[in-house]
Amino acid sequence: MEKKLNYIFELHKTLSEQNIILVYEGEFSQEITKSVLSMAEKNMDTTNEDLNIKKKVFNVMVECLQNICKHSEEFGGDNDDFNTAIFMIGKEHETYKITSGNVIYNNKVEGLKAKLEKINSLDKEGLKEYYKNTLSNSELSDKGGAGLGFIDMARKSGQKLAFEFTKIDEQISFFSLQSTIARNI
């Protein structure tokens, strides 16, 4: 007999192998953001995670989730399925990994890449200056962003941001982003 439900087992195996403790796939909103944050906080509370680590994970999660909310584009017509994104938290012995993936227009790729490369080229002090300059000189965009999200994720995680763009077609790409937060073990 054909196993139509086998994908569930495969998905479960993949998530276990990658040590994923929480995954959300679908449309993103502030309500979803609050629910995801609350689940992750409960998980860290039950394992008595260190306060500073807990706050860093929370911080990076908020920026990541709100970024997706603000920039999830309205893809009409044939691209209706792309108006969803994925968010995951992986927990290993020494790190938390916060990962997101969402669809963006190809014309956004270069700008995003340049910004992320700039952030990754800076050290702790450089990031602090970049943050302060952006904070003093920027206005909130019409989407409500301050242009500080990625800088903050890099500062709070203390590690380089990992990112990849996968071209889907002539119009859109898939943007994957991962922040790693070290646990003090």
Place this chain on the structure above:
Amino acid sequence: MNNINLEGTEDTPKIILDATNNIFEISGRSLPEDCATFYKPILEWLAAYEPTQKVNFEIKLDYFNTASSKMILDMLTRLEKIKNKGKEVIITWYYSEDDEDMHEAGEEFSELVEIPFEIKSL
């Protein structure tokens, strides 16, 4: 002018702007979806306020997102303008003991405005 007294929620801070009792405080968590709309009445209140006594603006936030940090700087800039009109204004920034990031955030804000800034651990 009317006092502002907002209860905190899971994603918005508790805010007291009480000219009658001379209490000015923001505490809790700040990560609203639309920061500009949430903070608009607060910024307008501060822009219109003409104190008759010393103002101690107390910031006791556990957490704020990056869009809120922009709004915090805007509040501090309003307070700086009050100070520049010859009024006495101080900011007290509280952070939980051991919360290094909130301690550092207080120091950074203190470098961005010209107002006496006290940073204290709770």
